[in-house]
Amino acid sequence: MMSADPSATGERGAAARVRTLARRVFDRIDGAFDPAFGARANPWRLLGALSWFLFWVVCVTGIYVYAAFDTSAAGAYPSVERITAGAWPLSGLARSLHRYASDAFVVTMLLHLVREWTHRRYAHVHRFAWLTGVALIFFVYAAGIGGFWLVWDRLAQFSVVATTEWFDALPIFAEPLARNFDSDAKISDRLFSLFIFLHIGIPLATLAVMWIHVQRLQRPATTLPRPLAWGTLASLSIASLVKPIVSDAPASMGVEPTSLALDWFYLAPHAIQYWLSPQALWGITAAATAALLALPYLSRAARTPHPRAAVVELSNCNGCKRCVADCPYNAIEMIRRTDGRPHPLQANVDADLCAGCGICAGACPSSTPFRSVGDLVTGIDLPQKPIGAARDTLERELARIGVSGRADAAPGAPRVLVVGCDEAIDVVSLRNPDTAALTLLCAAQLPPSFVEYALRIGADGVLVTGCREGDCVYRLGQDWVEERFDARRKPGLRAAVPRSRVRVVWAGRGDRERLDRAIASFRDELASLPPERRAKLVPPKRESASRAVLP
Amino acid sequence: MSVHPVNKAVSYAGQALGYTAFCAALAYFSTSPTYQHLPPDGALVKLSLQHAGQRKEPCRERTPEELAKLAPNMRVATVCGRERVPVAVEIELDGRSLVSAVVPPSGLSRDGSSTLYRRANVTAGSHKVIAKLKDAPTGDFNYIKEITVDLKPGAILLLDFDAKAGGWVFRT
Numbered sequence: 001m002m003s004a005d006p007s008a009t010g011e012r013g014a015a016a017r018v019r020t021l022a023r024r025v026f027d028r029i030d031g032a033f034d035p036a037f038g039a040r041a042n043p044w045r046l047l048g049a050l051s052w053f054l055f056w057v058v059c060v061t062g063i064y065v066y067a068a069f070d071t072s073a074a075g076a077y078p079s080v081e082r083i084t085a086g087a088w089p090l091s092g093l094a095r096s097l098h099r100y101a102s103d104a105f106v107v108t109m110l111l112h113l114v115r116e117w118t119h120r121r122y123a124h125v126h127r128f129a130w131l132t133g134v135a136l137i138f139f140v141y142a143a144g145i146g147g148f149w150l151v152w153d154r155l156a157q158f159s160v161v162a163t164t165e166w167f168d169a170l171p172i173f174a175e176p177l178a179r180n181f182d183s184d185a186k187i188s189d190r191l192f193s194l195f196i197f198l199h200i201g202i203p204l205a206t207l208a209v210m211w212i213h214v215q216r217l218q219r220p221a222t223t224l225p226r227p228l229a230w231g232t233l234a235s236l237s238i239a240s241l242v243k244p245i246v247s248d249a250p251a252s253m254g255v256e257p258t259s260l261a262l263d264w265f266y267l268a269p270h271a272i273q274y275w276l277s278p279q280a281l282w283g284i285t286a287a288a289t290a291a292l293l294a295l296p297y298l299s300r301a302a303r304t305p306h307p308r309a310a311v312v313e314l315s316n317c318n319g320c321k322r323c324v325a326d327c328p329y330n331a332i333e334m335i336r337r338t339d340g341r342p343h344p345l346q347a348n349v350d351a352d353l354c355a356g357c358g359i360c361a362g363a364c365p366s367s368t369p370f371r372s373v374g375d376l377v378t379g380i381d382l383p384q385k386p387i388g389a390a391r392d393t394l395e396r397e398l399a400r401i402g403v404s405g406r407a408d409a410a411p412g413a414p415r416v417l418v419v420g421c422d423e424a425i426d427v428v429s430l431r432n433p434d435t436a437a438l439t440l441l442c443a444a445q446l447p448p449s450f451v452e453y454a455l456r457i458g459a460d461g462v463l464v465t466g467c468r469e470g471d472c473v474y475r476l477g478q479d480w481v482e483e484r485f486d487a488r489r490k491p492g493l494r495a496a497v498p499r500s501r502v503r504v505v506w507a508g509r510g511d512r513e514r515l516d517r518a519i520a521s522f523r524d525e526l527a528s529l530p531p532e533r534r535a536k537l538v539p540p541k542r543e544s545a546s547r548a549v550l551p
Numbered sequence: 552m553s554v555h556p557v558n559k560a561v562s563y564a565g566q567a568l569g570y571t572a573f574c575a576a577l578a579y580f581s582t583s584p585t586y587q588h589l590p591p592d593g594a595l596v597k598l599s600l601q602h603a604g605q606r607k608e609p610c611r612e613r614t615p616e617e618l619a620k621l622a623p624n625m626r627v628a629t630v631c632g633r634e635r636v637p638v639a640v641e642i643e644l645d646g647r648s649l650v651s652a653v654v655p656p657s658g659l660s661r662d663g664s665s666t667l668y669r670r671a672n673v674t675a676g677s678h679k680v681i682a683k684l685k686d687a688p689t690g691d692f693n694y695i696k697e698i699t700v701d702l703k704p705g706a707i708l709l710l711d712f713d714a715k716a717g718g719w720v721f722r723t
Contacts, residue, residue, distance in 0.1 A: 036565025043569070103577050158588060168668060174657040175601055176668035182599045182709055183722065235570035236577075243578045254723065258589040258705045261582035271586050 016300070023118040027510070030471070039469035039506070041225040043232075047112035048214075049221040053229055054105040055210065057236070059203070061098035062147075065091060069150070071196055072189045076152045077250045084246060096240030102144050103265040104236065109140060113292075119473075122295045123302035125216075125329045125355045132213040134292045139206040144266045146199040150192075155267075157181075157251035158260055162270035169278035184253045216353060218328050219476060307356025308384050312347045314338070316366040317379035319345035322490055323360035326444070328475040329353050332360060332380070347380055357474035358382045358445030362484075365491055367447040369394070385441050394454060397436035403458030414460040414526035418519065419446050421466045423473040425512055430519070442466065444477035448484045448493035451502055461501045461526045465515060468508030478506060500529060589672060594702035596680070598642060598650055598669045600712040604686040608632040638665035639685040641692070642710065645678055675704040682710055682719045694718040 026044065033042045043050055068087045070079035083091045113133060116122060122130040145163065149156045164177035180186055214220035224232070248261065262271060273281040296302055310323075310332070324332045324347065331353035334345040347360075358381075361367055366379040369391040376388035394417065401415050417436045420427030420443070427437040436459070440446055443466035451462045464481060472478045481504060483489035493502070503522045507515040589595065610631040618626045635656040642650040650669050657663035665686075679699045683692035696719035700708055709722040 033565075033569060036562050036569060038562075099581065100574070100577050103581050104573070107577070165668075165670070174663060175666050176599070178668050179599050179601065179666070182597060182711070231566060231570055235574045239574040239578050245581070254707055254709075255705050256589055256593075256595045256707050258587070258591060258593060260586045260588055262586035263582065264580045265577075274588065 019118055019120075022114065026115055026118055027508070030468070034469075037228065039471075041228045042470060043228060044111075044115070045470045046221060046224060046228065047108045047115055049224050050228075050232065051105055051108045051112060052210065052222045053224045053232060054101045054108060055207070057101040057233065058098055058105060061094040061101065062203075064088070064094045065098055071192055073152070073187045073192050076150060076192060077247065080151045080153075080247055084244070092244055093237065093240050096243075096245040097236055098147075099245045099263070100236045100239055102147065103263065104232075106140060106144065106265045109137065113137070117295070120301045123299060123304075124296075124306050125331070125353055127296040127302075128216050129213055130296050131293065132209060134289065136206065136209050136213060139202060139209055141266065141269075143199065143202040143206050146195060146202060148263070148266065149195050150199060151247050152187075152192075152251050153248040154251055154257040155248045155260055155262070157253065158257050159267055159270060162267075162273055166269075166273055166278045166281060169282060181253060187251075187253065216330050217475070218326070218330050219479075306352075307354065308382065309351035309354035309356060310349045310358070310360050310380050310382055312349060312380050313377055314341070314346055316364075316377055317343075317346050318365070319343040319347070320365060321345070321347075322363040322365065323347050323380050326359050326363040326476070326480055327354075328357065328359060328477075329355050331355070349380070355474055356382060356384065356441065357477065358385060358441035359474060359477060359480060361387050362440075362442075362445040362447050362480070363491065364447070368449040368491075369447075369453040370449060382441060382445070385445070387445075387447070390438060390440060390445075390450070391453075394436075394438050394450060395457070397431075397438060398454060398457050398459055400431075401434055401436045412527070414523045415458070416461045416463055416519065416523060416526070417454045417459045419443065419450075419462065419464045421445075421477070424465060424467045425507060425509055425515055427465065430515075434523075435519070442472070442474045442477040444474070444480040444484075446481070448491055451485075452494055452497045455497060455501060461503065461522055463503045463505060463519060463522055465505045465507055467506065468511060469506035471506075471508060501526065589705060590674075592675050592704050594673050594675045594704060595707045596642070596644065596649065596671045596673055596710065597707055598640070598667060598671075598710045600640070600668075600684075600710070601664045601666045602638055602684070602686060602712045602714060603664045604636040604638045604656060605688060606631055607634040607636050607688055633660045633662040635662055635665075636686065636688045638667075639683075639692070640667055641681075641683040643681040643683075644671075644673060673702065675702050675706065677701045678708075680708065680710075680721070682721075684712060684719065686714075696721070 030039075030042060030044050033044055037043065039045070065083055068079060068083050068091055070076055079087075080095070083095050086092050088094075116126070116130065116133070145159060148159045161178060161181050164181060167173065168176045168178050180191070214222060223229075248257075262268070264271075269281060269285075272284070319334060319337065321334055324334055331350050332347050333350070335348045337343055337346050339346070349360075360380045361378055361382055364379045364381075364387075367376075367381075367387045369376060376391050378387045381387055398415075398417065403415055413434050415434050415436070417438060418427045418430050419438045419440065420430075421440055423442065427439050431437045438446075438450075443464055446464060451464075454462050464485075466477060466481070467473055469478065480489060484491060485493045485499075485502065485504065487493060487495065503518070505515060505518040505522075507518070608631075610629050612628055613626075613630055618628065637653045637655045639653045640650060641648065641652075649671050650667075652667060652669075654665035654667045655661065656665050677699060678701075679697070681695065681697045684694040685692040687693050694712070694714075698721055700721070700723060702708055702723070706723055711720040711722065712718065713720050
């Protein structure tokens with residue numbers, strides 16, 4: 001669904017080329033950071049979670065600093081000076097941390113936006129998160145710029161005048177807002193109460209929108225791995241100590257600042273406004289916003305057909321809720337039973353939210369291939385790649401490599417089943433006389449019982465692969481595979497399955513050599529296993545006479 | 552699986568490099584490069600006024616016949632049209648036009664104030680400023696003020712208008 005290759009998606013044009021190039025840049029950066037941070041704690045893959053973390057840092061330091069802040073017009077600047085000098089223990093550090101975390105928040109937020117764009121996560125099931133994310137940009141900037149005003153130094157003066165002059169370019173105010181800031185006499189305590197109201201109210205609204213932003217995601221990434229959180233906090237603290245944030249001279253409405261130590265992360269729009277014009281800045285803002293809002297509706301990705309949604313087969317659904325727990329996009333809900341069977345609930349799929357990943361089918365207890373039915377029909381399945389067809393392919397492939405009577409391979413050579421997904425390396429290209437291949441929509445579409453089934457039929461080992469580690473197209477596929485194989489999540493891989501004969505290798509489309517090496521290494525390990533550990537498990541018993549491939 | 556100490560050290564070094572690069576970029580762009588808002592020898596002339604023009608039609612006294620037709624509680628002798636005239640403003644700096652605008656009154660019935668806010672960058676130093684305003688339906692500018700100011704670098708000359716105070720108010 002989310003291929004980066006324009007030729008694979010039918011994309012053409014400059015935008016597609018730019019997006020592909022940007023995707024490659026991100027992939028390179030991911031690859032460069034993986035060895036240092038680990039794929040699961042790579043900050044480039046956790047830009048959203050990093051933004052959440054930075055938001056909390058901004059909140060905590062903001063509350064701490066606010067406790068020593070004087071909310072009057074005349075007292076604001078001196079109180080910030082006292083805070084900077086250490087009115088409270090570490091208050092100067094807190095002020096700097098507040099600012100640097102805010103700056104970092106903007107950086108991670110915008111990088112998150114670009115990354116999601118390069119991964120084409122803005123249409124169909126991603127539309128809601130994309131649109132709310134675009135709204136968030138405005139909330140974050142409004143919250144951040146308002147914070148600069150509270151210091152009431154020359155930077156604050158510049159920013160507040162620039163902001164009001166920008167709004168005055170719209171013909172909606174009877175009196176120019178900027179008139180409220182043309183003399184010191186007009187700067188009142190009431191005005192500062194408004195500033196404070198804005199700087200508390202808008203961040204609260206930002207938090208609300210951030211919460212809405214992740215509502216359609218299962219297990220949203222809103223927390224950082226602990227090492228990354230501590231590392232980020234420590235590095236921002238060091239930056240605060242090395243280069244503490246200080247105020248400019250006090251604001252004076254009768255004197256225009258000539259040069260300013262501008263915070264470019266938040267206040268660059270002011271500079272653009274004065275380089276061009278307020279109207280030009282409105283034009284840029286409106287055009288950028290319109291383009292971002294149009295992407296989920298007008299882009300090529302948006303015009304590609306929506307993936308076929310999962311379908312519930314009530315006769316095989318017992319209302320266990322596992323599919324609900326595993327769906328990455330909260331597309332499944334449990335509703336009251338409609339077929340009169342003695343289970344209180346049944347699964348129900350919202351087709352608009354379904355990404356068509358098949359993870360639900362991998363979670364369904366009815367997906368076990370050991371079931372004594374001729375045609376395997378499960379409780380929830382994907383019409384484009386049903387579980388029953390996966391079992392047929394698995395059996396056909398294992399028959400091809402001779403687990404039930406092979407003659408063309410060296411005796412004793414380990415016979416391996418490689419299970420892959422449509423979003424990563426095409427595992428069908430790995431097929432050879434000793435390697436069977438099964439490709440699914442997502443690695444987590446694989447019910448763990450399929451692994452045991454393959455070993456019982458006679459495979460020496462099963463290797464599961466998918467997207468590059470931490471880069472699952474369907475967000476949670478890798479987590480679910482690993483948790484199921486570790487029996488930490490239902491359906492789990494049974495304890496009777498020897499883990500030495502099961503391998504998980506996450507490898508993206510560009511990691512073919514690494515996957516080849518991993519398969520070769522796995523073969524060597526399988527070959528070195530003592531005979532009793534490599535012995536066949538008890539073959540599955542099946543009633544169907546039509547499955548002649550079974551041993 | 553245990554990680555080789557060398558690999559661990561390299562990993563930590565890589566992390567330190569990543570954090571340092573990120574924080575260095577943050578620290579730099581949070582205050583740099585310096586933004587030159589005005590040239591070092593620049594000053595600012597700011598025009599900020601809010602003033603209601605005179606009524607478009609003069610008030611008139613109702614005739615006794617007109618008053619008689621009204622309900623007793625509505626018999627106000629003077630009747631005025633709501634609409635006001637646009638306010639014309641011209642600012643000249645050293646003989647050249649800096650602002651020339653005709654500002655319509657605000658409000659759906661065009662009975663509100665005319666407001667105007669403009670800013671113009673000028674060089675610091677001595678300047679002759681002439682401000683003109685016309686708020687009457689006919690005639691020429693009825694408020695004119697002329698001054699010569701010496702603007703220091705960064706200074707703001709604020710041109711405001713207060714009819715009660717006699718017209719133009721210049722503040723530096």
